[in-house]
Amino acid sequence: MIELIQVPFMRHILLAGVFVAAGLAPLSVYVVLRRIVFVGAAVAEVASAAVALAVLFQLAPFPIALALTVTSFLALSRLADSQRLPLESLIGMLYAGGAAASVLLITKAPRGEANILNILFGNILTVPATLLWAMAGVFGALLVFQYVAAKELLISAYDPDMGRTLGIPVRAWNMIFYGAMGVAVAIAIRAVGALLTFTMLVAPGASALCLTGRLNRAFLVALALGVVSAVGGVMLSYQFDLPTGSTIVGLLVVLFAISYGIGQLRSAA
Amino acid sequence: MATELIKTRKLAVGYGPRGKVLQGIDFTIERGDFLGVMGPNGSGKTTLLKTLLGLLKPLSGTIETHAGGGGRPLFGYVPQRESLDTHYPLTALEVALMGRFGRIGMLRGPKKADYQLAHACLKQTGMDARANKPYRALSGGQKQRVLIARALASEPEILLLDEPTNGMDVSSEKAIMELLSELQKEKQTTVVFVTHLLHTIERYAHRVALITSDGSLIVGEKSKMLAPDVMARAYKEK
Incomplete structure (x- = not known):
């Protein structure tokens, strides 16, 4: 570990992993409880389409991806109230639309495929210093936001009707939640790729909910599991010369399998 | 202080103009009331309750409220417990x-x-x-x-409960309804509950609001509302 920290390049990767974990892992508890797990996958497709669009028109990819990602999340927050369709069908359409747009745009964009692959499979090894500090700021603010607005986020997710009768502006809080998630996901995808972003947005929360029966603790357990996976994944990838992003994802999945097993054993006891 | 807590005039409720469920509703909820809203499954009881709570906008008509401190009364909402994850x-x-x-x-x-x-x-x-x-x-x-x-x-100021005893065994149902009766008697809490269970209304409600098969609402004292000719208006085939 000490050897790892002494290498500036690896220190950089370690920080990127920890920042992404700190930003997304606590959020993943709500992603799982709100049953919007595939939002991460769908929005990754939208981000890919945005990059393809930017490459096609020779624009800066990140601002376009950020704008489209946040817009997608905000649209989902508005459509979540629909009485006609369950949210998952809207997420499915977003996924299909994003994927189709990526393919269509990529065929017309020079060097588009290389950029898209970068987005989908991540480049935690090449996170620029400016992005690293942006991640520290945004993900730090996101942690504070989740702590300060804990009761508003809880009632908006758990029992929105009760929230409305208590005079809490549930729709506004849902928009804030989805908007914050949009910003976090856009930055995380840019930094570590879609696969790690998606997994970090699901696995720590799912694992934590298997391990603890208290919501407050679930956020802390998710944060701990996310950070442990990020650090452990970077160390293992360094030790065994493995792709870093995929190693972290693998570790998150293994930790989930263990947590699920523990949860099942506890339920049976 | 006015004894009226909520008063509706020509109220129509539902989900959009094509999804109108109830219409022409004129009724009053008095302070300290123990009102049971009854009707067959799918007749619009929950829709009416959600409109009174402000969760759904009335399609037409008005809801006047007379809270103790002025403005909207403070609602204590008890949803159907199955609705919570x-x-x-x-x-x-x-x-x-x-x-x-x-x-x-x-x-x-x-x-x-x-x-x-x-x-x-x-x-x-x-x-x-x-x-x-x-x-x-x-x-x-x-x-x-x-x-x-x-x-x-x-x-x-007012408790609104949606099917509070649905799916319960007899002793649990009795315990819940007696708890509500005590709250109403001892604390003068206004209680409005929605149910499709006739025996619950019969035993506990003081006044009854009955949703009829033509989508209107008739309200009155329990003794009058449970008369067979009145009940037939709710349960006859459309």
Whole structure:
């Protein structure tokens, strides 16, 4: 570990992993409880389409991806109230639309495929210093936001009707939640790729909910599991010369399998 | 102080102009009322309740409210307990504490006094001993008591309950309805409950609002409302 920290390049990767974990892992508890797990996958497709669009028109990819990602999340927050369709069908359409747009745009964009692959499979090894500090700021603010607005986020997710009768502006809080998630996901995808972003947005929360029966603790357990996976994944990838992003994802999945097993054993006891 | 708490005039409720469920509703909820809203399944009871709560906009007509402090009365809403997701790892106390959220102030956490009040409401509903138990592990009747405690924790002027005894065994049903009767008698809490169970209305309600098969509402004293000719208006085939 000490050897790892002494290498500036690896220190950089370690920080990127920890920042992404700190930003997304606590959020993943709500992603799982709100049953919007595939939002991460769908929005990754939208981000890919945005990059393809930017490459096609020779624009800066990140601002376009950020704008489209946040817009997608905000649209989902508005459509979540629909009485006609369950949210998952809207997420499915977003996924299909994003994927189709990526393919269509990529065929017309020079060097588009290389950029898209970068987005989908991540480049935690090449996170620029400016992005690293942006991640520290945004993900730090996101942690504070989740702590300060804990009761508003809880009632908006758990029992929105009760929230409305208590005079809490549930729709506004849902928009804030989805908007914050949009910003976090856009930055995380840019930094570590879609696969790690998606997994970090699901696995720590799912694992934590298997391990603890208290919501407050679930956020802390998710944060701990996310950070442990990020650090452990970077160390293992360094030790065994493995792709870093995929190693972290693998570790998150293994930790989930263990947590699920523990949860099942506890339920049976 | 006016004794009227809520008064509707020519109220129509539903989901959009093509989804009109009830219309021409004129009725009053008095302070201290114990009103049972009855009708067959799918007749629009929950839609009416949600409109009174402000969760749905009236399609037409008006709802006048006369709260103690002026403005909108403070509602204590008890939803159908099946509507709450049991994946959330919350204790009975954490669920009851939600009733305080509207009074705590934005971006502030609950204080000691809020916890004390939530405990007191759980005690009132006979659930204080189970305050730290997981809500999802409670029986149907216990969950209902916790949800009533949550509604009481908001210090409401009126309690609105959606099918509070649905799916319960006889003893749980009796316990819940007697709890509501006590609250109404001892604290003068206004209680409005929705049910499709005739025997619950028969035993506990003071006044009855009956949804008829043509989508209107008739309201009156229980003795008159349970007459066979009146009941037939709700349960005859359309």
